[in-house]
Amino acid sequence: VVPKPKHSVNPTLIAEREKATFNPNVITNLFDSSPSQTERRRYIQQLIQNDPSNIFSNDDNQFLHRKERHVRALAKVVRLVELARSIGMGSDTNCNGELILDKDWSTLTEATGDDLPASLHWHMFVPNIISLADEEQQKVWLKMCRDWKMIGCYAQTELGHGSNVRGIETTATFVKNGNDDNDDDDDNDGHWIIHSPTLTSLKFWPGTLGRTGNHAMVIARLIDGEGIDRGVHNFLVQTRSFDDHSLMPGVTCGDIGPKIGYNNADNGFAKFDHVKIPRRNMAMRFAEVDKHGVYRKKIVSDAAAKINYVTMMQVRSWIVLEASRCLRMGVTIAIRYSAVRKQGFKNENKEGSANKEENQIIDYKQQQYRLFPLLAASYCFFFTGKKVMNDLKTIEKRLMLLSTKGKTNSGKGGSTITKTEVSDIHATTSSLKSFTTTITADGLEDCRKSCGGHGFLASSGLPEKSTTYLVHPTVEGDNHMLPMQVVKVLLKLVKDVQTDYQKAAKDWDRCEARYLVKPVKAILDGEELDNRRCGATSKNDFMDVNICLRAYEHRSARLLVEVANQIQEDIMNGNSFEVAWNSALIQMQRVSRAHSLYLLLNNFVNGIKEGRKSLLGPNEESVLNDLALLFGLYWIEKEDGEFLADGYLSAEQIKWIRSCVLTMLDKIRPNAVALVDANDFPDFLLQSTLGRYDGNVYEAILEESKKDPLNVTEPGPGYTQNLKRLIVDGVGVYSGTASRL
Numbered sequence: 001v002v003p004k005p006k007h008s009v010n011p012t013l014i015a016e017r018e019k020a021t022f023n024p025n026v027i028t029n030l031f032d033s034s035p036s037q038t039e040r041r042r043y044i045q046q047l048i049q050n051d052p053s054n055i056f057s058n059d060d061n062q063f064l065h066r067k068e069r070h071v072r073a074l075a076k077v078v079r080l081v082e083l084a085r086s087i088g089m090g091s092d093t094n095c096n097g098e099l100i101l102d103k104d105w106s107t108l109t110e111a112t113g114d115d116l117p118a119s120l121h122w123h124m125f126v127p128n129i130i131s132l133a134d135e136e137q138q139k140v141w142l143k144m145c146r147d148w149k150m151i152g153c154y155a156q157t158e159l160g161h162g163s164n165v166r167g168i169e170t171t172a173t174f175v176k177n178g179n180d181d182n183d184d185d186d187d188n189d190g191h192w193i194i195h196s197p198t199l200t201s202l203k204f205w206p207g208t209l210g211r212t213g214n215h216a217m218v219i220a221r222l223i224d225g226e227g228i229d230r231g232v233h234n235f236l237v238q239t240r241s242f243d244d245h246s247l248m249p250g251v252t253c254g255d256i257g258p259k260i261g262y263n264n265a266d267n268g269f270a271k272f273d274h275v276k277i278p279r280r281n282m283a284m285r286f287a288e289v290d291k292h293g294v295y296r297k298k299i300v301s302d303a304a305a306k307i308n309y310v311t312m313m314q315v316r317s318w319i320v321l322e323a324s325r326c327l328r329m330g331v332t333i334a335i336r337y338s339a340v341r342k343q344g345f346k347n348e349n350k351e352g353s354a355n356k357e358e359n360q361i362i363d364y365k366q367q368q369y370r371l372f373p374l375l376a377a378s379y380c381f382f383f384t385g386k387k388v389m390n391d392l393k394t395i396e397k398r399l400m401l402l403s404t405k406g407k408t409n410s411g412k413g414g415s416t417i418t419k420t421e422v423s424d425i426h427a428t429t430s431s432l433k434s435f436t437t438t439i440t441a442d443g444l445e446d447c448r449k450s451c452g453g454h455g456f457l458a459s460s461g462l463p464e465k466s467t468t469y470l471v472h473p474t475v476e477g478d479n480h481m482l483p484m485q486v487v488k489v490l491l492k493l494v495k496d497v498q499t500d501y502q503k504a505a506k507d508w509d510r511c512e513a514r515y516l517v518k519p520v521k522a523i524l525d526g527e528e529l530d531n532r533r534c535g536a537t538s539k540n541d542f543m544d545v546n547i548c549l550r551a552y553e554h555r556s557a558r559l560l561v562e563v564a565n566q567i568q569e570d571i572m573n574g575n576s577f578e579v580a581w582n583s584a585l586i587q588m589q590r591v592s593r594a595h596s597l598y599l600l601l602n603n604f605v606n607g608i609k610e611g612r613k614s615l616l617g618p619n620e621e622s623v624l625n626d627l628a629l630l631f632g633l634y635w636i637e638k639e640d641g642e643f644l645a646d647g648y649l650s651a652e653q654i655k656w657i658r659s660c661v662l663t664m665l666d667k668i669r670p671n672a673v674a675l676v677d678a679n680d681f682p683d684f685l686l687q688s689t690l691g692r693y694d695g696n697v698y699e700a701i702l703e704e705s706k707k708d709p710l711n712v713t714e715p716g717p718g719y720t721q722n723l724k725r726l727i728v729d730g731v732g733v734y735s736g737t738a739s740r741l
Helices: 011-018 024-032 035-049 066-086 105-110 119-132 135-146 302-340 365-405 419-450 452-456 462-469 482-499 501-507 512-524 539-543 545-572 577-583 585-614 618-638 640-644 651-677 697-706 719-727
Strands: 152-155 171-175 191-195 215-223 229-238 251-255 268-272 275-278 287-289 295-297 342-345 358-360
Touching: 011 302, 011 651, 024 035, 024 618, 024 651, 035 105, 066 105, 105 119, 119 135, 119 152, 119 215, 119 229, 119 302, 191 229, 229 275, 302 358, 302 365, 302 419, 302 462, 302 651, 365 419, 365 585, 365 618, 365 651, 419 452, 419 462, 419 482, 419 512, 419 585, 452 462, 482 501, 482 512, 482 545, 482 585, 501 512, 512 545, 512 585, 539 545, 539 651, 545 577, 545 585, 545 618, 545 640, 577 585, 585 618, 618 640, 618 651, 640 651
Parallel strands: 152 215, 171 215
Antiparallel strands: 171 191, 191 275, 215 229, 251 268, 287 295, 342 358
């Protein structure tokens, strides 16, 4: 049960919660995976909220200077580690004392409700060591990370290069040492010189690099002992001293300055001026350079190589889940406020007189149309993020088994992971990352706007949530670049279908894109559109989510074949492949978006079915199905041109869909507040005067206003030095005409 608020609950919210047709706690348990996990999460959140140090208080965040917030956030990191150790986190056998591998670590960090400067250490740095360092390196480096002696970042992006990794300029040049005759001489091992040769080669943007970390996993061009450029590789570089955190010789780094959001974090710059590091500081799981400077790629099993790829893709699945969590926070604030906020009198007559009862703004259709599809999306993203994360972990386990045993595993799901499957996972995570972060970034801003003037207050919690989230459409692949990677994989599917349909159906059977094989075949074979056109004959037909799924399937296949044909035609007309590819980029975005929407809706529907087997009752299943149907209908209406373009849907059918959207808004309305309550976000986490569980928004707004340092003294700051001169001393008094200079 949601903890009772300290103050009495606004009667309007009490009435809203009484309208609910389902039990919000059941869906809360679904979000957490089980009732016991809900209890565990709440226990951890209470540890943070009730910590006697008061370090985790966010009450005055909005009044602090960036430097003060950064220092406080560092204190939170240290206290988090202390708390985690005190409750035995990291003690499980598979953690070996490493806190960040504990299943509760993410819950603990999220419970702070604040951005933490060291977050790249556990999100990127340690996973990178696990993926790319060999066993000997891991034994040394991971122990130092476990004990929080080594705190690091992932330093790939440069001032002049971001997504184009092949354009990275930082160099790691091997230098041979000592006497070749003395093989046991440590000085004879050779070393690397890490260097930033140009202004644009400076590392720029990596989180934790500026002031917090003392190590960086630097992505640099490897120049071997023969002077051959072997492309980009990973090198562990110590940036600051273990003793006093001073910069190491040749290293210059600092914070890049204030950003539009995420300002607790010290995103940094780094210049390396011929910095010497040991030869073994090159991550050597998949390649190595010996003491003579000879480069060689290691012979590893196909499965072992794929493990690294799959592990890195888990970051994108986390981003999809984070899109859900952040959007759910935004809609929680906006929907609760919309229920409490009243505007416009009911039963107003022609003369303009009215009774004193006002309308809740949540009852206005345009407000529902702004917020309920975002509510549906926030749930939808959760089901897909969870599925993709579980799929990746399952594949990783299969690969680990294959790499250690060197043979296929018998039984269900035990065969070798094919290149097609791994490519499909890449396409899936790329398309979903691009779509979900775009919708969440735009959606959080829409939530703020839906709260009117009060949404502009920092105390609403929405401005900072919105601006802080804006980093996600850019990190881990820019959202306008990722569709190219998606389409590159899906074009392989088209080619496979053209070459051998039966083999393609088999090869893609365990892939998320398998739904495309049959419709792509039909389009390539020239099957008449009449045989593929939507068969809905009435509005009621569109109240079936499967009708929506078939529409999304058709659109994805059609757009994919169109982009394949466009590229082929451009090349046949004499254009180079590069020109043809560039001309198709806009269409690729449409393909990626269409692919995402099919996957999201399909996973939503299947996730509800899975939930029914364990936690969901009929009422909870019903309300989730309402959200799924609204999600499906809304995005068809929003992008109706793509369904009308080839006549798959008719103008009449689009009218029915619009009517169905209105019907679904009405169905969801009684459950709106209960659906955001099911998120179970405590007020401590929401940090919002508008989204409070008790609904006492106006009292909260006034109390927050009183905290402003501008209100501490009477008269206000600046009166004596400035305003008094104008009002009392009369510097602005008109004294008659004066010549104009």
